[in-house]
Amino acid sequence: xxxxxxxxxxxxxxxxxxxxxxxxxxxxxxxxxxxxxxxxxxxxxxxxxxxxxxxxxxxxxxxxxxxxxxxxxxxxxxxxxxxxxxxxxxxxxxxxxxxxxxxxxxxxxxxxxxxxxxxxxxxxxxxxxxxxxxxxxxxxxxxxxxxxxxxxxxxxxxxxxxxxxxxxxxxxxxxxxxxxxx
Numbered sequence: 001x002x003x004x005x006x007x008x009x010x011x012x013x014x015x016x017x018x019x020x021x022x023x024x025x026x027x028x029x030x031x032x033x034x035x036x037x038x039x040x041x042x043x044x045x046x047x048x049x050x051x052x053x054x055x056x057x058x059x060x061x062x063x064x065x066x067x068x069x070x071x072x073x074x075x076x077x078x079x080x081x082x083x084x085x086x087x088x089x090x091x092x093x094x095x096x097x098x099x100x101x102x103x104x105x106x107x108x109x110x111x112x113x114x115x116x117x118x119x120x121x122x123x124x125x126x127x128x129x130x131x132x133x134x135x136x137x138x139x140x141x142x143x144x145x146x147x148x149x150x151x152x153x154x155x156x157x158x159x160x161x162x163x164x165x166x167x168x169x170x171x172x173x174x175x176x177x178x179x180x181x182x
Contacts, residue, residue, distance in 0.1 A: 030082065034090040035072070035158055036061055039114070040163050044121045053081035054132030055123070064096050072158055073076025077114075091116035093160040095168035100159060102126045104174035119144055119153045125176050126133070152179055 028049045034057070035042045047056045060102055061067075068077045072089040077096065082088050093115035100122055102173060109132065123124045123132050127139035134142065143152035146162065153162065153172065163170050 019158065026107040028083075029066055030085060031087040032057065032060075032090060033067075034061060034092050035102075035161055036063070036067075037094065037160055037163065049081045049083065051081075054078075057092075063091055063092055064094075067092050067117075068094065068096050070114055072116055072122070073118050074116055075114040077135075086149070090168055091158045093163070095160065095163065097168065098159050098170045101171040102131065102174050103147075103167065103171065104132050108171075113159055116158050118155065119157050119159060122156040122159055122172075123155065132174065138176055141178065143175050143177070143179060145175050147171060147173055170173045 029046045031044070031046050031048050031109075033042050033044045043061060047053065055064065057063075057069060058065075059065065065160050068181050070076070070091045070093065071078050072091050078090065096117045097112045098117075099112055100111055101108050102122075104126070108125075111122075113122055113129075123142060123144050126144065127134040127142045145152045152175070160171060162172075
């Protein structure tokens with residue numbers, strides 16, 4: 001049997017142009033905003049979501065292997081690239097856990113949080129049953145503040161932002177002071 005008239009393309013019909021359909025590989029990018037310990041401002045950039053996601057992010061922020069990548073507000077390091085999302089907010093921190101010491105009325109209690117957990121979540125713990133067990137009226141007035149500071153910590157901020165370099169602990173005061181009038 002002579003196959004000399006057949007091309008390598010099995011879909012090709014003699015006298016017709018070759019089938020030019022190619023497999024299309026979708027390149028998905030994600031916008032990233034990342035807060036990094038010891039840096040005042042977050043960084044923003046886009047990367048391709050693939051198996052090199054963590055390495056690509058680390059290269060953009062010039063981070064070492066010891067730096068953990070967390071999604072803002074989550075308590076575990078980001079295990080894999082996020083799929084199906086257009087943007088993500090990350091926290092880069094070398095401490096996998098931050099020990100938070102909260103001082104209130106001559107007592108200090110400690111709890112362990114991921115550096116990506118928010119001040120709001122830490123405050124909820126501090127005023128709740130496992131913390132100082134404040135009544136609902138007092139809990140509604142509560143804020144966390146750095147010792148010696150004159151303004152409360154922003155509730156949406158990640159705890160890791162306030163941890164001093166070389167440490168994995170953070171000490172704050174629980175205050176019921178009203179900051180709404182400046």
